[in-house]
Structures are given as C-alpha cells and as structure tokens.
Amino acid sequence: MSTVVKSKSLWKHAFEQLVSDRMALMSLLIVIIYSLVAVLSATGLLAGNWADEMGPSYAAPSGEFLFGLDIFGRSVLAKTIKGTEVAMSVGLVTALISAVIGIVLGAVAGYFGGKVDEFVVWFYTTFTSIPSIMLLIAITFIMGKGLVAVYLALGLTSWVSLCRLIRGEVIRHKDREYVHAATAIGGNDFRKLFKHILPNVLHIVIINFSLTFQTAIKSEVILSYLGLGVQGRPSWGTMIDDAKLELARGVWWQLAAATLAMFVVVLAFNILGDALRDSLDPKLKGK
Amino acid sequence: MKKYLVLPLVLVMAIVASCTKKQVTNEKVLNVSVPQKVKGMDPIFASDRYSNNEVAKIYEGLLEYHYLKRPYTLVPNLAQDLPKVSDDGLTYTFTIRQGVFFHNDAAFTGGTGRELVAEDFVYSLKRLADPKLQGLGWWLIDGKIMGLNEWREKYANADKVSYDEKIEGIQALDKYTLQFKLTKPFPQFLYALAMPFTFAVAKEVVEHYGPEFINHPVGTGPFVLPKFEQTNRIVYTKNPTFRKKTFPCEASEEFKAEGLTADCGKQLPLLDKIVVEILIEDQPRWLNFLKGNIDYVGVPKDNFSSAIPDSKNLSEDLKKNGVGLLISPSLDVTYTAFNHDLDLFKNVKLRRALSLAYDVSQSNKLFYNDTALPAQSVVPPGIAGYMESYKNPYRSYGEAENIEKAKKLLAEAGYPDGKGLPEITYDCPAGTVSRQVGEFFKKQMEQIGVNTKVVQNSWPELQNKINKRSVMMYGIAWGADYPDAENFLQLLYGPNKAPGANGSGYNNPEFNSLFVKAAIMQDSPERTALYEKLNRIAAEEVPWIYGVHRQSFVLKHAWLKNYIATDFDAGQEQFLNIDVEKKAELSKKL
Amino acid sequence: MNTWTYIARRTLYVIPVILGVCFLIFVLFNVFSPDPAMIMLGKHATAKQMAELRAELGLDKPFFIQYLDIVKASFTFDFGRSWSTKQEIFQMIKQGAIPSLTVTLPGFLLSTLISIAISLLVAFYRGKMIDKAVVFFCVAGMSISSLAYILFGQWFFAYKLGWFEISGYEEGFPYFIPYIILPVIIWVILSIGPDVRFFRTIILDEVYQDYVRTARSKGLGENHIMFKHVLKNAMVSIITYVIIQLPFLILGALLLESFFSIPGLGAMTLNAINSSDFPVIRAMTVLSAVAYIIFSILTDVLYTVVDPRVRLH
Numbered sequence A: 001m002s003t004v005v006k007s008k009s010l011w012k013h014a015f016e017q018l019v020s021d022r023m024a025l026m027s028l029l030i031v032i033i034y035s036l037v038a039v040l041s042a043t044g045l046l047a048g049n050w051a052d053e054m055g056p057s058y059a060a061p062s063g064e065f066l067f068g069l070d071i072f073g074r075s076v077l078a079k080t081i082k083g084t085e086v087a088m089s090v091g092l093v094t095a096l097i098s099a100v101i102g103i104v105l106g107a108v109a110g111y112f113g114g115k116v117d118e119f120v121v122w123f124y125t126t127f128t129s130i131p132s133i134m135l136l137i138a139i140t141f142i143m144g145k146g147l148v149a150v151y152l153a154l155g156l157t158s159w160v161s162l163c164r165l166i167r168g169e170v171i172r173h174k175d176r177e178y179v180h181a182a183t184a185i186g187g188n189d190f191r192k193l194f195k196h197i198l199p200n201v202l203h204i205v206i207i208n209f210s211l212t213f214q215t216a217i218k219s220e221v222i223l224s225y226l227g228l229g230v231q232g233r234p235s236w237g238t239m240i241d242d243a244k245l246e247l248a249r250g251v252w253w254q255l256a257a258a259t260l261a262m263f264v265v266v267l268a269f270n271i272l273g274d275a276l277r278d279s280l281d282p283k284l285k286g287k
Numbered sequence B: 001m002k003k004y005l006v007l008p009l010v011l012v013m014a015i016v017a018s019c020t021k022k023q024v025t026n027e028k029v030l031n032v033s034v035p036q037k038v039k040g041m042d043p044i045f046a047s048d049r050y051s052n053n054e055v056a057k058i059y060e061g062l063l064e065y066h067y068l069k070r071p072y073t074l075v076p077n078l079a080q081d082l083p084k085v086s087d088d089g090l091t092y093t094f095t096i097r098q099g100v101f102f103h104n105d106a107a108f109t110g111g112t113g114r115e116l117v118a119e120d121f122v123y124s125l126k127r128l129a130d131p132k133l134q135g136l137g138w139w140l141i142d143g144k145i146m147g148l149n150e151w152r153e154k155y156a157n158a159d160k161v162s163y164d165e166k167i168e169g170i171q172a173l174d175k176y177t178l179q180f181k182l183t184k185p186f187p188q189f190l191y192a193l194a195m196p197f198t199f200a201v202a203k204e205v206v207e208h209y210g211p212e213f214i215n216h217p218v219g220t221g222p223f224v225l226p227k228f229e230q231t232n233r234i235v236y237t238k239n240p241t242f243r244k245k246t247f248p249c250e251a252s253e254e255f256k257a258e259g260l261t262a263d264c265g266k267q268l269p270l271l272d273k274i275v276v277e278i279l280i281e282d283q284p285r286w287l288n289f290l291k292g293n294i295d296y297v298g299v300p301k302d303n304f305s306s307a308i309p310d311s312k313n314l315s316e317d318l319k320k321n322g323v324g325l326l327i328s329p330s331l332d333v334t335y336t337a338f339n340h341d342l343d344l345f346k347n348v349k350l351r352r353a354l355s356l357a358y359d360v361s362q363s364n365k366l367f368y369n370d371t372a373l374p375a376q377s378v379v380p381p382g383i384a385g386y387m388e389s390y391k392n393p394y395r396s397y398g399e400a401e402n403i404e405k406a407k408k409l410l411a412e413a414g415y416p417d418g419k420g421l422p423e424i425t426y427d428c429p430a431g432t433v434s435r436q437v438g439e440f441f442k443k444q445m446e447q448i449g450v451n452t453k454v455v456q457n458s459w460p461e462l463q464n465k466i467n468k469r470s471v472m473m474y475g476i477a478w479g480a481d482y483p484d485a486e487n488f489l490q491l492l493y494g495p496n497k498a499p500g501a502n503g504s505g506y507n508n509p510e511f512n513s514l515f516v517k518a519a520i521m522q523d524s525p526e527r528t529a530l531y532e533k534l535n536r537i538a539a540e541e542v543p544w545i546y547g548v549h550r551q552s553f554v555l556k557h558a559w560l561k562n563y564i565a566t567d568f569d570a571g572q573e574q575f576l577n578i579d580v581e582k583k584a585e586l587s588k589k590l
Numbered sequence C: 001m002n003t004w005t006y007i008a009r010r011t012l013y014v015i016p017v018i019l020g021v022c023f024l025i026f027v028l029f030n031v032f033s034p035d036p037a038m039i040m041l042g043k044h045a046t047a048k049q050m051a052e053l054r055a056e057l058g059l060d061k062p063f064f065i066q067y068l069d070i071v072k073a074s075f076t077f078d079f080g081r082s083w084s085t086k087q088e089i090f091q092m093i094k095q096g097a098i099p100s101l102t103v104t105l106p107g108f109l110l111s112t113l114i115s116i117a118i119s120l121l122v123a124f125y126r127g128k129m130i131d132k133a134v135v136f137f138c139v140a141g142m143s144i145s146s147l148a149y150i151l152f153g154q155w156f157f158a159y160k161l162g163w164f165e166i167s168g169y170e171e172g173f174p175y176f177i178p179y180i181i182l183p184v185i186i187w188v189i190l191s192i193g194p195d196v197r198f199f200r201t202i203i204l205d206e207v208y209q210d211y212v213r214t215a216r217s218k219g220l221g222e223n224h225i226m227f228k229h230v231l232k233n234a235m236v237s238i239i240t241y242v243i244i245q246l247p248f249l250i251l252g253a254l255l256l257e258s259f260f261s262i263p264g265l266g267a268m269t270l271n272a273i274n275s276s277d278f279p280v281i282r283a284m285t286v287l288s289a290v291a292y293i294i295f296s297i298l299t300d301v302l303y304t305v306v307d308p309r310v311r312l313h
Helices: A002-020 A022-042 A076-112 A114-129 A132-143 A147-156 A160-174 A177-184 A189-225 A236-249 A253-280 B002-021 B049-058 B118-129 B148-156 B203-215 B253-257 B282-290 B301-307 B316-320 B348-357 B360-368 B400-412 B432-446 B459-467 B486-492 B509-519 B525-540 B580-587 C003-012 C014-031 C036-044 C047-057 C063-076 C089-124 C129-142 C146-160 C177-207 C210-217 C222-250 C254-259 C265-274 C278-306
Strands: B029-034 B063-065 B074-076 B091-095 B170-174 B177-181 B233-238 B273-278 B296-298 B324-329 B332-338 B424-429 B452-457 B473-479 B544-546 B551-556
Touching (some): A022 A253, A114 C014, A114 C278, A132 A147, A147 A189, A253 C129, A253 C146, B118 B170, B348 B544, B360 B432, B452 B459, B486 B509, C003 C014, C014 C063, C063 C278, C089 C129, C146 C254, C177 C222
Parallel strands (some): B424 B473
Antiparallel strands (some): B332 B473
C-alpha cells in the first residue's frame, strides 16, 4: 500500500512544481490552445473556408489578409490553422502508437525476462539499426500516401527509446518488495504488471510522449519535402515546401506563418517535456 | 590549446588557396546546370532529356537538326549526304563521311582512335536491340527493321548474344556504305537517326570496358570526357582531333536578323571546356545564375514575376546586368488523362463536363505566368497537324456559362451536381509545382460538385500505377521525341495502350484506323489533312482534359553567344561561344 | 565473466541482429517493392520487355534466395547495380562517402566541442539566468525546421552577403573547403540544441553525485571539481553518445547535400528515393545498419573497459 501513497505524493509534488514554474504553465496553456484550435478546425468551426479564394494570388500580408495569401489566393492564416489540425493529430497519433508499442513490448520484456526478453531486445536492436528515414520511406511505399501512412510511419519508427526505458524500469521494479507482496496475496502476472508496476513508470511515458509529439510534428515537414506527406490538405510541411520556391520571389509569409506556428508549439512541448522531467524524474527530485 | 588553433588556420589557408586558384584565363568555358542526376554516358540508355544532352556532347549520329533552321530540318552529320531512299520507301542507303575518328582511348590498339566505318552503325543498332542490355530506345526501331526483331527474339533466352550474325535490315555494303531495309514504310525513320539512341559507339571500347562502358564515353563528337564519375560536376574538354566541321552560314530569317551567323565558317567546337553542374534544387540554381556562375537557366515558375515582371520583358535589375531573355514555344502538351478502362470514363458527357469545369486560363496564369498557349487538342503548334484557328468546344477559360454547361452535361451524364460519382483520385508526380497543379484541379472540380483527391507519387511509382491501370485520373506532360504529329497522336492510339505510350488506354476504332493510315504516309498535304482530322477527334472526344503547350523561358548572360532555345538540344554546345572579355567585365557587377 | 568473454559474446550477437536486419529489409524492400521495369525501361516499355528484365534482375527467383542474396551482400558489400543510373552501387558509395564525411565530420566535431563547452558553462551556472537563457535558445533553435535554416542561410549568407559559395563541390583537400563552410555552419546550428540539452543533463547528473559533495566539503575549488572530476566522469556517457552517432555521419545529410549540391551519400539517397531506386536504398540501409551494429558493439565494449562498474551480462 505504501507505493500508492508514494506515487501520489510524487504526482502531487510534480503538479505543484509544474504550476509554480511559470514557463511550463504557459507552455501547457499553449498546448491546450493548439489542441482546441485543432479540434475546432476538425469540426469545421474554424478555418472551414481555407480552400476559398479570398483575393489575388500571393497578396502580401495586410490589415485585410493578416498573413497574406498563397498562390491560389487562399488565406495563409486559414491554412496555418487547418495545418494545426494535421500537426496536432500527427503528433498525438504518433505518440500514442509509439507509447502503446513501447509500453507493451518494454513491460513484457522486462517483466517476463528470459527468452521473451531476448526476443524483444533482438527485435528492437534490429529495428534501431535501420535508419528511421529508410523505414519511413519503406512504410509509405507499402501503405500508400496519406495521413494514415504518416501516422503509422512516424509511430512505428519512434517507439524504441521508450521501450528500452520501460524495460529497464520494469526490471528494476519487479524485484521490489511491493511486487513480491502482490505475489504473496496471489496477484497474477498481468495484474501485477498493470496495477503495480506500470503506475510507477508512468512518468517516463509522459515525458517521452511530449518529446515524441514534437519530433513527429517536425518530421512531417521532411516527409512533405520528400512528397511522402499529407495529401490534398494544407499542412505546415507542405506550406514550408511551397516556400522553397516562393522565397526567391519575395513571398516569405507562408514560410513565416508555418514556421512560427510550428515554432511555438514545438517550443512549448520542449519546455513542458523538460519541466515534466524535472518534476517527475525521481532522480532529479529535490535538486 | 595548440590543437584548437590548427583548425581555423587550416581554414584560412584553404580559403587563400582557393582564391588564388580562380584566376581569369582566356579559356572559353561554358557553365551550365542540369536539375537531375545524369544516368551514365551510354547512348542506348539516354532516355531523358538531360542524359540525352550529355551523351550528345561525346557521340554523334548519322543525322542532326540544322542548328539555325526552323521548322526543324534534318541535315547529314556523320553521313556524307541525306540517304538515297528507294521508291517503295523501304531501303535507305547512306554514305558515311570519311576521315572521322573516334577519341583516343586505351581501348584502341596504340591508344589512338580509329576511323569510323559503316560497320560501327551496324554494331550500334544491334546494341540498341540487344535483349540482354534492354536499351531504352528499342521502341524506336521495334518491328521496323528487317530481321532485327527475329535476331532479338533468338537471343532473348540464350546465354550470349552473337553480333556476328548478319541481319537483312542493317548492312555495311562496304567500308563507307550503310544500308537499312525496313519492314514497312516508316517516314519518321530519319528522325530516329538523329536521336542519341542510334549514335555510333565503337565495338572495341564496349568490349574493353564491359559493364563499365557507361563510364567511359568514347565517341567521335566535339568534346571528350576521359571518365564519367558520379559526382555533381562533369567537365568536358574540346576534342583536339575533331574533324573539319564549321559553324553554319545559312539560317532562318529570324536567326539571321539576330546576327546568329556571326561565327559562320569557324571550326567547331567554339568552346574549350564545358562544366556541367548538377543542381537539383531550384533555389541554388537560380542564385548561381544571378551570381554569374551559370551561363543560362530556365526561369523557375516562382522567380518569374521578379525576373520578368510583365511576362514579356525583363526586370530592370537583370537588364542592367546584361541578362537576356529568350522565349520560344516548346513542342509539348500537358494534360490530365482519364483511365479509359474504367466504365465511369467511357461516358463522354462526363469527360466533357469535367473538361468544361477546368479553367485553363487560370491555370496558365498560376503555373505558366500567362505565357503558355491553352491546348485545344494534342498536337502543338510548329508541326503539321496543328490547327491555328481551331477552338475546342469543350474548353473553358473560366466563363460562368461554361460552368453552367458543365453542370448540365454532368446531369445528362447521370450525375446531377456530382451525385452518384465516386471520389475521383488524381495522381501526379511528387514535387511542389505538381502538387499545386493537383490542388488547382481539385478546386476546379469542386465548382461542379465533383469530389477529387490528389495523390503524389515518385515518377516511377506513377508510371507503375498507370501501367497497372490503378489510376483514375492523372496529370502528366509529353515532350516531342521528334518534330512530327505522329509522335503525339500515337499517345491515343489504342494498340499503344499501357504499358505502351498510351497511358490513358483510350481506344477508338475510328481514330485507330485513321492513325494507321497516316503513320506510314510520307509528308504530304493528304497526310496533314489526316493529322488534322485525328487532332479534331482527339479534341472533341475529350480523351484527356488538355492543359497547355508551354513556352520555354530562358535567361542568359550577355557573354553567352549563339544560344537559342530548341526542343532538340542534343549537340547544341558545339555551336555555343563565350565572350571572355565581356564576362570578365560583367561578372564584376554581379 | 571477464571482459574478453563479454566482448566475444557481444560480437557473436552481431549474427542474429544482421540476419534480422536483412529480414526486415527483405520484407520492406523486396516483398513490397514496386516493379523495377518501369523505373528502368521508361515510357515506351512493352510487357514482354518487362518480363525479360525481371528475369535478368533475378526478381523471379524464390523469396528465400532473394533473402540470402541480401544477407550475402551485407557481408560482401556487393549490391549490384543501380536501377536508375546503372552504376555499380559499391562504387557509388565509395565515391560519395568522402564528400559526405567532409561535411558531416567537421560539423559533428565542431558541434560536439562547442556543445560540451557550453554545457560545462551552463552546468557551472546551473539554475542561474544564463543557464535558463541558453537552454531556452537551444530549445528555440530546435523548434525551427531544418529546411528553413537551409533556405534562409543559402539565400542570405551565400547570395546576399556573398560570404560563401552558393553551392557546389570540388574534390581534394583543400579545394572542397570553401564549399563546405556554410553547410557545416548550418549543421552545427542544427545540432547544437539537442547536444547541449543532452550534455547538460549528463553533466548535471554528475554534479549531484556524492563524490562531488565530498570533494566540495574537502574544500576543492569549483573549477577543479568541474574539470577534474565532473567532466572526467561524464566523459563515459559523452563518448558513448558521440560514438553511437558516428555511423549516421556516413549516411550524410539529405537536405544539406541536396541544396548545396554536394555529391555525397545523402544526396545519392535522396535521389534514389525520388527515383524509386530500390537497390540503392536497400544498399544504404544495409550499410548504415551494419555500421550501426558495429559501432554499438564498440560503445558497449568501450563502456565496460572504461567503466568497470558496468555490470557484465
């Protein structure tokens, strides 16, 4: 029972520390705002008119067009907002996929040890040996193009570090007394794993989640540059890809808008991730 | 701390070293860029425009296009004269020019290049047909030369291909006489002999280098390249043993007026050296041109308005630096094809409706800066078969009534307001501009309620999808292989269905039978009439939604002389010239 | 178990991993790869020609044989010829490796040195304003897309200011140097953020160790502690981090090489991706996987040699 109390105080402490850190709080707020924007645009309440022609091709930013217009006279602001939807969903789904794979494989390997562990370690060693850019390409080739392929490609290439950490932590925890106590009262393996051990490694998952989230957002740009990205709707990646030709004619607003939008949210995630680590990682606690 | 001082020191030294290296010399060096990796230096694999161009600096063929004549005219190059053609149009006899030598190379005995003979062409054409090599130009002569297909068949499954076997259709009658016998009249045959696929290679060199022949180009041409390396810079030097060949003195009036015959009678090549830089991205290519590191460049779409503000004239900035602008129509057509295997697109009303919903003038404005010519049908201007005053009735320039007409046709086709239509996929090559073209297409279709989805593919992927017939619609372009309408009309000829050149799979018996008739006719008013008829069918049946015939916009620095835009630029460099003094003077300002 | 048996065991472990990598590559690139016929034969191909070509390339062989071919290639490095350029892939890799390394190696060395220096500095002033500011800038720098750095850097510093070559490459020392300066600078800027963050954490981990407290209580100066003890102990983790990145340097820098027209392996890979040149993609994958495996053994071995505290499994 002592573990529950311990972990509660850890979370409470972490929360207090997070709230007292003004930067982290602001970052959290930014992430919430971005999520809201994404949800609103997904439901069509925001930027539903992104595809409409608002004015002349490549109109510069002005009072009327806040971030200017693109080649088809579409509002860059609306596209940036619509791009938020793609970015946030890519970040979220990628982080979810990688968390699920990482936790399951890591926990199973760490807990059961022996042949299972050897297999999982072999599997992720094999997997990390292949550069992720090559995996991305292969997966998009197999899956075809589109948002689902982007999710899967990024998700499947980012679970290894989490898996490793979880495995290590589970190994550390499984010989602790509280787990033995659970064995004594007749808990089965899955109960022990999910009820007792996993809550104690959850902080790693959360820290990793925020890092995977922002890496995925950045990777989307590279995928778009390679023509493997999101198809048929605006994303920050395609906007930056557009800009690579537009810049020389002096059209900087599309690059600026997408870069700025991405900058703010990635920065927020990074700061949040750091703050989470500082407050959640027991090793750093109280330092 | 000593260790940390070394690095900056080395840097400084290196910069000094590199600066002193760039001395001004009187060498005439041409600096050009290509936007794509060059696929080796073997003529039989030179299928894209860029590899084509590199191969043609080294190798030569029997014929070439006259550099300064329009419409495009074939003139002898390695042949002494144009061939004697038999009355039935089946036998072509060439006399090979005497005193033409291959470049010096270790593959020849003694290292000195030997004289070119008729047998070299026999060998080179057999190589193009070699089933083991899978040369990319095989389509050009497939089924057209007597005995060649049989030869290819025979060795397809054998271990080794025998080049010694005599073939009825290609024979060296004596050292300098070459004879072709065709299976059926093929009026475009002579064009094939001006394409790099059929250029002369030497047997000794091919055998000496084996599979590495691709990196050891040894031809008879104006420039030499001792070894081709897969780097981003290819440096050619003047061929010191080049035969007597001079700059043409005759020219079409427009070129004469521009003073392009100034170098008349001078021994070719005029340059000492060519430096080809491979620059894949647009931005560095453009910036390098502005700095004077590249002598000429095609204008990227998005630099257009800053370089050429009113779509005809150069911006003041560029003019001040002596930059010149060349506008010329290219022999090509862009289009969006339907997959005619799908029952959906067998419905001509649907095809017409979609074509009418597509605003070609807007697309021209967005992607070609309003400089292209909206295509009415498949054949571009500049060759027989094009109809100057013809207007395609299913062509829209953004007029509101055309949208209404499109909606009406769509309803008649059985899909009022797009109801009942599946989501139509539009496949296009990857790349920023292609993607934007796709987005534009999607927007246009939305106007009449048709829902489309844009999918980007790498180039081979797209080709693969077309071949597997797993496309619905796709955007693509065709550039001429040779200046004849047949090369365009064949894109819609049923039996050429994918994996042939007819990717859309359009198959119209009337069109097919007319095409077969026209394809074997020599150039004549009757053939032109047939071509026009075919062109009209291709317009009204809307097998594709036509795009535009593009114009090429090339910017060049003032020190580059004799440059003209051409659709068949293979071998062009031998005619170019550099004004070294002017370059020294102008580059200071850049 | 002594160190030598460990090293031997660790080395033997390479075999199942390479077999696994080959299997993954085989599944990803052979089973699902597109038909090469279109890539190689172009727009005028006929069905018959395609069948001939497939036989010529050995793609009609059973899957098991194809798998064995990949395994063989990962030891012999004989990858055959490229589909699109028809060059021998081994030669292509040999030619591209040097230009890639001339960009990535100096970039990597510089960024590592600078990052370690900055990390020591901010660890010294941990918790102070300067620490927070540096960490913020690192994170901020990481939040901008690399494409944006390249586009802007090339346009502004190379073209507008004319400080550097816009693009290009010349072989041989020292001729390549003017061409690599800007790419190297961009590389350094791109990697300083993550590096500083990582090194700072490692160094801070050491700063809070007991021995540092002991040293301090003995009255040793902060400088002495920082360089003599902390850096020395953090070095193990730093070296591990550095070595494990080395194999990726061979892969080159995809975007940098493409924009600055450096004929390296990154540009080659990008070109292969754009032309669906599967043998080249596959070869680069095998190559970097093998390099990664070798270097990860090296790190493990080094770790056990340098730091005997590490338990030998």
